[in-house]
Amino acid sequence: MEAADPDFYRIGYARMMRAYGVEFLEGPDGMGVYASRDVDPLRRARVIMEIPLELMLTITKNHPWMFFPDIIPLGHPIFDIIESTNPETDWDLRLACLLLYAFDVENNFWQLYGDFLPSGDECTSLLLAPKEDLMELEDEDLSSEMLKRQQRAVDFWQKHWHKAIPLKLKRLAPDHERFLWAVSIVQSRSFNLNMRMGAFIQDANVLAPYADMLNHSPDANCFLHWRFKDRMLEVMIKAGHAIKKGDEMTIDYMSAVNSTLMQRYGFSSPTNPWEHINFSGPAKIHLDSFLSVFNIAGLHDELYHNVALTSGESTFVDGGVVAAARTLPTWSDGDLPAIPSVERKSAQALQEECRKMAESFSTTIQQDEEILDSDEPMRKTREIAIKYRLHRKLLLQKIIDSLEIYQDRILF
Numbered sequence: 013m014e015a016a017d018p019d020f021y022r023i024g025y026a027r028m029m030r031a032y033g034v035e036f037l038e039g040p041d042g043m044g045v046y047a048s049r050d051v052d053p054l055r056r057a058r059v060i061m062e063i064p065l066e067l068m069l070t071i072t073k074n075h076p077w078m079f080f081p082d083i084i085p086l087g088h089p090i091f092d093i094i095e096s097t098n099p100e101t102d103w104d105l106r107l108a109c110l111l112l113y114a115f116d117v118e119n120n121f122w123q124l125y126g127d128f129l130p131s132g133d134e135c136t137s138l139l140l141a142p143k144e145d146l147m148e149l150e151d152e153d154l155s156s157e158m159l160k161r162q163q164r165a166v167d168f169w170q171k172h173w174h175k176a177i178p179l180k181l182k183r184l185a186p187d188h189e190r191f192l193w194a195v196s197i198v199q200s201r202s203f204n205l206n207m208r209m210g211a212f213i214q215d216a217n218v219l220a221p222y223a224d225m226l227n228h229s230p231d232a233n234c235f236l237h238w239r240f241k242d243r244m245l246e247v248m249i250k251a252g253h254a255i256k257k258g259d260e261m262t263i264d265y266m267s268a269v270n271s272t273l274m275q276r277y278g279f280s281s282p283t284n285p286w287e288h289i290n291f292s293g294p295a296k297i298h299l300d301s302f303l304s305v306f307n308i309a310g311l312h313d314e315l316y317h318n319v320a321l322t323s324g325e326s327t328f329v330d331g332g333v334v335a336a337a338r339t340l341p342t343w344s345d346g347d348l349p350a351i352p353s354v355e356r357k358s359a360q361a362l363q364e365e366c367r368k369m370a371e372s373f374s375t376t377i378q379q380d381e382e383i384l385d386s387d388e389p390m391r392k393t394r395e396i397a398i399k400y401r402l403h404r405k406l407l408l409q410k411i412i413d414s415l416e417i418y419q420d421r422i423l424f
Contacts, residue, residue, distance in 0.1 A: 013037040013046075016128075023124045029222055030062040034261055036225055042130060043225045044260055051255035060234070060261065061222060061247035067121050068245065069114055069219040071106050073204070075099045079110065080209065080216070083117055089181050093172045103217050105168055107202055108194040111219060112184040125221045129197060132189060134392060136278035137196030139165065140189075141393035148397035150373055151404075154271045161275070165195050200277045203265075208240035220245050228277070229262035230285050230331060236263065274400055278393075282406040283331030285315070289339045289369070289407065295361035297418070298350035299342035305421045306414070308337050328417070332410035340411065352422050359415040366408045366415075377405050 016036035035048045051058065065080055072078045077094055084091050090113045094106045114122035132140055138158040146155035169191040173182060185191040201224040207214050223245060226234065233253045237246040247263075249255060265273070269288050270280035281287075303309070306329050307321040315337055317329045340362060375383075380402040384395065 013039045013044075016043060019124075020128050023121070024063075024067070024222055027067055027121060028062075028064045029067060031222070032060050034060050036222075042134070043128075044227050045225050047255045047257055047259045047261060050257050051249060051253075053252050053254040054249075055251055057235070057237070057248040057251050059246050059248050062239075063220050063222055063245040063247075065243040065245070067125075067221050069107065069110050069122065070205070070207070070216040071103075071110060073103065073215040073217060077106065078214065080207070080214075083114060083120065084110075088113075089178060090184070093181075096172070102168075104195055104198050104202075105165070107198040107217050107219060108191065109184075111198060112191070112194050116180075116184055121221070129201075132193045135193065135196050135200075136392050136396045137200050138274060138278055138393060138396070139192050139196040139199070141391075141397065145391060145393040145397050148394055148401065149274075150401045151271065154274060154400075157275060162192065165192050196278070203236070205236065205238060205245070207238050209243070218245075223247055226261060226263045228265040228273075228279070229260075230264060230267065232262045232264040233259070234261050234263050270400065270403060274396070278396055280396075280400045280403045281331070282403040282410075283335075284403075284407075285331035285334035285338070287332075287335040287339070287407055289366075289411065291339075291341050291362065291365055293341075293361055293365050295358040295365075296341040296343045297355055297358050297362065297415075299337075299344045301350045301355065301422055302340070302342065302418055303337060305418050306333055306337070308334060312338065328413075332407055333414050335407060336411045336414045340415075350422070355422055356419045359419050363412050363415050366412050370405050370408045373401060373405060375401075377402065377409065380405070 014037065016038055020036060021031075033047060033049050033051060034045050036043055037046050045061075068080070070080045071094075077091075090109055094109050097106050111122070114120050115126055117123070138146065138154075139162055141158065143159070146158055149155050166188045169185060169188045173185055173188075173191070185194065198219065202217055202219050205216055205218045207216055207218075220236075223236065226247065232250075233255065234247055234249055237248050238244075239246050247261070249261075255261075265277060267286050269286055270284050273284070274280055303315075307318045308315055308329070309318045310316050315334050317334065322329070380398055383398055384402070
């Protein structure tokens with residue numbers, strides 16, 4: 013990991029952005045935010061970043077469209093394009109138009125910050141993926157959905173960036189690749205924020221510089237907070253979280269399966285606790301028995317690993333095992349106990365179904381890892397597509413291993 017360019021800090025600090033106890037580091041997979049010192053757990057949340065409203069790009073989620081800060085002058089044709097969008101579905105197209113316009117406004121902060129955003133070749137968004145890269149996903153539903161989304165953005169650009177448009181509009185997105193890039197930046201780096209502005213509370217779609225460098229984790233240690241008195245976005249460490257120097261600072265983008273994360277953000281995870289596998293067989297295992305074997309507690313939508321009950325330094329239980337607990341077919345009938353011999357038979361049937369699903373892929377885990385580890389130049393979109401199918405297979409293997417442990421530990 014390398015430290016970010018000093019100019020990355022300089023352009024923000026000159027405009028009242030502040031960061032406390034964190035640093036921005038750049039690696040092969042992009043930029044992230046890391047702790048530059050230890051932080052003891054506190055009973056109250058602690059601020060690590062402040063971003064003033066003046067640096068952000070925001071559009072209200074509901075009509076009439078309002079912008080904070082309002083950088084679009086009266087009568088500019090970009091507003092007519094924003095006005096023509098579907099209020100229910102086209103939030104990303106509106107924010108992409110605003111982003112492209114901000115790049116064109118003289119002395120606007122985003123002209124400088126844009127130099128630190130990933131280029132088209134560096135973006136992992138599947139909106140920029142050619143059809144052959146989408147085929148690497150080996151997920152028909154996801155690839156067809158992304159082709160539809162690509163076509164939607166291209167159709168929007170063709171409708172509004174025709175030959176007769178004025179130059180001040182044409183230069184914002186001279187080709188559809190530029191517009192696709194802007195939409196991919198918006199989808200992967202924006203978030204929804206409830207902002208109080210004076211007497212009004214506005215729900216807005218927001219692009220916030222610096223805060224957009226925070227990566228995702230289902231077990232995030234930070235969250236976003238709007239400080240209305242001076243119109244400042246705060247990034248705060250959650251109360252009770254101990255931070256060690258070098259730890260990555262993360263926020264939780266959403267609780268969703270990998271295919272949804274790929275559609276919106278262009279990444280997946282082998283330890284995503286919300287990932288789902290469709291089982292078609294009749295076999296089921298006893299829910300409470302499976303949870304107790306791995307010390308998993310909580311309701312179905314709030315499952316977590318109870319580390320306090322775990323003896324030794326076991327690292328087997330992760331998000332993949334929690335996902336297995338959610339996605340495996342289970343049964344529960346009050347106080348009726350599980351019969352070990354029946355449970356083992358059901359677990360073996362589920363293992364066999366997982367093996368068949370893994371064998372349906374054109375490559376194995378080892379082959380995918382060899383492709384990713386090779387020195388051969390590879391497009392980012394192809395790399396992320398291969399990782400997606402690899403993560404699917406790793407989860408299937410994790411479920412197989414979990415069921416093996418379950419069979420060993422279930423009481424006679």
